[in-house]
Amino acid sequence: MTALLEVVDISKRFGGFQVIEAFTFHVAEGEALGIVGPNGAGKTTLLNLVAGDLRPDRGSVHLAGVDISRQSAHARCRRGIGRTAQIPRPFEGLSVFENVLVGSTFGAVGRLRGTTEAVAVEALRTTGMIDKANVLAATLTLLDRKRLELARALATQPSVLLLDEIAGGLTEAEVLELVDTIRGIRATGVSIVWIEHIVHALLRVVDRILAIDYGRKLIEVQRTNTNAAFDLAGELMSAKSVSEAVELSAAHARKQFEAITVQTRELAALAQKVAAETSEPIKESVASAFKKVA
Ligand SMILES: Nc1ncnc2c1ncn2[C@@H]1O[C@H](COP(=O)(O)OP(=O)(O)OP(=O)(O)O)[C@@H](O)[C@H]1O
Ligand SMILES: [Mg+2]
Numbered sequence: 001m002t003a004l005l006e007v008v009d010i011s012k013r014f015g016g017f018q019v020i021e022a023f024t025f026h027v028a029e030g031e032a033l034g035i036v037g038p039n040g041a042g043k044t045t046l047l048n049l050v051a052g053d054l055r056p057d058r059g060s061v062h063l064a065g066v067d068i069s070r071q072s073a074h075a076r077c078r079r080g081i082g083r084t085a086q087i088p089r090p091f092e093g094l095s096v097f098e099n100v101l102v103g104s105t106f107g108a109v110g111r112l113r114g115t116t117e118a119v120a121v122e123a124l125r126t127t128g129m130i131d132k133a134n135v136l137a138a139t140l141t142l143l144d145r146k147r148l149e150l151a152r153a154l155a156t157q158p159s160v161l162l163l164d165e166i167a168g169g170l171t172e173a174e175v176l177e178l179v180d181t182i183r184g185i186r187a188t189g190v191s192i193v194w195i196e197h198i199v200h201a202l203l204r205v206v207d208r209i210l211a212i213d214y215g216r217k218l219i220e221v222q223r224t225n226t227n228a229a230f231d232l233a234g235e236l237m238s239a240k241s242v243s244e245a246v247e248l249s250a251a252h253a254r255k256q257f258e259a260i261t262v263q264t265r266e267l268a269a270l271a272q273k274v275a276a277e278t279s280e281p282i283k284e285s286v287a288s289a290f291k292k293v294a
Helices: 043-051 073-079 096-106 116-126 142-154 172-187 199-203 227-237 242-276 280-293
Strands: 003-014 017-028 032-036 058-063 081-083 160-164 191-195 208-213 216-222
Touching: 003 043, 003 191, 017 043, 017 058, 017 191, 017 216, 032 199, 032 227, 043 073, 043 081, 043 160, 043 191, 073 081, 081 142, 096 116, 096 142, 116 142, 116 172, 142 160, 142 172, 172 191, 172 199, 199 227, 208 227, 216 227, 227 242
Parallel strands: 032 191, 032 208, 081 160, 160 191
Antiparallel strands: 003 017, 003 058, 208 216
């Protein structure tokens, strides 16, 4: 996979406070990256630096090989960087459809595939908001406000979608609904960078997780074919204390042990079944082998 978004050695200082320090990461085409870290770690600032709401003091941001570090937020949006805000701020006085139309009309000028209306409708369908197209944004529930954030971003037909704690404040059932929507978006080939405190939601979507604290990258973990190990790593990376991390590890070990015990029992039952259907000498040797294990 080629890197679609490349962030190289960026730093940002607010007054005397170094909020982001020599931060480097990339996202490949079609990849989903998760970012975890405690409150105030610099996550939203990092997203702002990528989206263009802030300019880095040092370092660079590249999209599809083009240096966009000095471009404005709307210029970056038009190049294909879509984002949702941590606190949704739709145009309250406009309908859901009109809000999304703003995205498709101004967010992808010169490269929109389809008419502004068709693209807006498609974004509403993908995010499950089509039935609320004519509802006033001001009257939406939190889940629908989050969906609208997603729809507005999608209407700009982004190649990279940046999500800032989109699952925050939702019920468990709502989080799972949103996860389904994000998985659907990802399946269309959009690359995703998702900042999230709700790790189990993140783990259902991303292939790689990086942890940030004090504006620095602490660690980065890639999903391999052992999903359990990746899930544990993700949970540990977002643990709030060492004791929580130890507790999580212990629970994980217990779960693994139980899984192995179940597998062993199933294997033993299978072996006994095979032994029952085979010749006497083999039956005896299997029986004696199992006596030793039991
Ligand atoms: N415009 C600003 N001026 C000064 N300090 C800022 C500014 N924006 C953010 N900060 C500070 O930078 C630090 C990182 O903030 P940021 O919002 O990036 O954290 P975060 O990781 O997104 O936190 P949270 O999980 O609470 O959303 C915080 O200490 C914050 O107070
Ligand atoms: Mg934040």
